[in-house]
Amino acid sequence: MWLQKEMMLCFSVSGVFEEIEATSQGCFRAFTRTFIITPGSSGCLCIVNDHLFVRDARPDEIRVAFSMPVATPCFSSRSSLSEERLRMVQAFSIQSGMTFEWSQKCLEDNEWNYSRAGESFMVLQDKIPREAFKSTP
Template structure:
């Protein structure tokens, strides 16, 4: 499952107050929030709406590396027709290898999928909402051992099959990125090596790849 050529993606932080507490909790996401109750300028609203596959994948690749609590994750189907599937995913996550990695956040993500050729399916719309987790949610999150999640997990590459490990190493060598960011780039591109390379080259040309991606 990959993003459609004309896909759209946005991130929003609801009930956001511009305070030091908000900066500490959402610092890595504040500048990307498209909360239309807070963002008034039309140009800014347009800029924060990622359009087309390259922009969407590049935006997701530049988000902080995260670990999700798969035990608490829930999926709900909102609507299904012959030409469209809409479902939501909600749960908790924390950042990996970041200064805010102890902060547990709640998220709600809505996907709209459409069929493609030869039985394929594409994400046409991806709306992401990130919230501060309540005290009760923080106590609940990550309270059980993580279940195995396969190659799409955000864990160490040591737990991945050899073929994925080789792809991470090769992409890291070809691009100069560290293995953490190489893995992240591949995961966001559904382990499509060619597409991951194209996305990297596209955003490197725009100077949009963070320096953190090259720190060994």
């Protein structure tokens, strides 16, 4: 988040992804998506501006993005997650700063809809307990 005012919120999300389409398979791209959000009616948020920038990823970005160590499971439901959901939880944990368990709960509560989980996080982040977030050294 790079700007927060009473009537406006501006933030960017960045990352790296691998294209899986047959014509572009193996191509790694970096992206930055920037949002400007204002309060809407009935307590909703309204995206008034959304910019997406995509470029070829640098080798160091690819290495960092795809060499993420898989954390040791600390409770049984982690092992029952599909590979896709495990990746979703790991990505959500990185982007939100929440622990794996809280990130999984947020995604489960939003029926594994990543966008909706992100919106819920943005709306409720001031109400989320501190223990939900990774401790910083």
